[in-house]
Amino acid sequence: MWRQYLLPFQAHSNNADSYKAKETLQNENEEDSKEARQLFKPMGSERMEMRKRQMSVAQETPSSTQAQHGTGNRASNACCFCWCCCCSCSCLTVRNQDEERARRTSHELRAESIPNCEESPTPTLEEVNAWAQSFDKLMITPAGRNAFREFLRTEFSEENMLFWMACEELKQESNKSVIEEKARLIYEDYISILSPKEVSLDSRVREVINRNMLEPSQHTFDDAQLQIYTLMHRDSYPRFMNSAIYKDLLQSLSEKSIKA
Numbered sequence: 001m002w003r004q005y006l007l008p009f010q011a012h013s014n015n016a017d018s019y020k021a022k023e024t025l026q027n028e029n030e031e032d033s034k035e036a037r038q039l040f041k042p043m044g045s046e047r048m049e050m051r052k053r054q055m056s057v058a059q060e061t062p063s064s065t066q067a068q069h070g071t072g073n074r075a076s077n078a079c080c081f082c083w084c085c086c087c088s089c090s091c092l093t094v095r096n097q098d099e100e101r102a103r104r105t106s107h108e109l110r111a112e113s114i115p116n117c118e119e120s121p122t123p124t125l126e127e128v129n130a131w132a133q134s135f136d137k138l139m140i141t142p143a144g145r146n147a148f149r150e151f152l153r154t155e156f157s158e159e160n161m162l163f164w165m166a167c168e169e170l171k172q173e174s175n176k177s178v179i180e181e182k183a184r185l186i187y188e189d190y191i192s193i194l195s196p197k198e199v200s201l202d203s204r205v206r207e208v209i210n211r212n213m214l215e216p217s218q219h220t221f222d223d224a225q226l227q228i229y230t231l232m233h234r235d236s237y238p239r240f241m242n243s244a245i246y247k248d249l250l251q252s253l254s255e256k257s258i259k260a
Contacts, residue, residue, distance in 0.1 A: 118142040125253040132241055135233045147249060151240045152232075159197040160228050160236070163190040167225040171218045183216035191224070199228055 120142030131138040131147075138144040145161065152158045166186050173179045190199050191209055201209075205223045212220040240246055 118146055120146060123147075123249075123253070125250075125257050128246075128250050128253055131246070135237045138237070138240075139229075147245060148232075148236075148240055151243050151245045152236060154243075154245075155236065155239075157236065159190060159199055160232050162197070163199050163221075164225055164228055164232070166190070167221045170221065173218060179218060180216045183213065183220050186221060187213060191221075199224070200231065201227060 123141070123143035127141060127143065131144050138148055145165070149158060149161045152161050163186070166182075166189075170179065170182050170186065173182060187209070189195055189197055191201070191206070192198065201224050205227055208223050209221060
């Protein structure tokens with residue numbers, strides 16, 4: 001009986017509670033939005049101020065840059081790649097010219113020190129026969145060195161003859177600067193382990209060369225030249241005497257002498 005009268009009151013109280021909860025939630029949301037607007041408003045104004053400052057700095061920078069650039073041009077011959085006067089175009093030009101001249105000199109010396117073939121008259125039959133008598137008689141004539149060098153090229157050991165010839169040319173020099181430059185080229189071409197034309201030398205001879213390179217002279221590579229000479233004498237010379245290059249040359253000269 002009482003339940004029938006109490007149910008409407010309970011429903012009404014529940015609706016009132018839900019309405020108060022909704023109103024409280026709306027009030028909290030409005031307060032949060034106000035706080036958020038207050039927080040974001042200063043940030044927006046600060047960003048605007050920062051943008052204004054950046055724009056003013058950007059406008060001032062080109063004018064100051066042009067002033068500095070003009071001042072640099074009115075000063076001494078400043079480098080065109082920078083605004084400072086730490087280096088000048090004239091100095092760079094002179095340095096580039098010196099480097100180019102040095103490279104050209106090194107290239108010319110290297111080309112002169114490695115001739116493709118020595119100038120020599122056609123060997124006679126007697127000279128070619130004398131090559132078989134001793135290695136010294138082969139190496140003393142330009143024609144013998146050319147024939148032996150051609151054979152070494154087939155064995156991929158031509159650098160031994162080139163090194164020996166470069167040392168001989170170094171001994172004939174008297175100018176100190178030319179001696180130093182040629183000694184450096186010989187070291188780079190035939191002694192350095194980075195060179196594709198490195199000759200085979202023992203550690204003792206290499207140590208001697210490294211000491212001699214402190215003050216290069218005509219005799220800087222004497223020990224190395226003797227070692228390579230001995231290597232060609234004992235290793236390559238016997239094979240050259242049995243090679244087709246030597247036998248064909250000897251046969252052609254023999255046939256010419258018979259016809260004459």
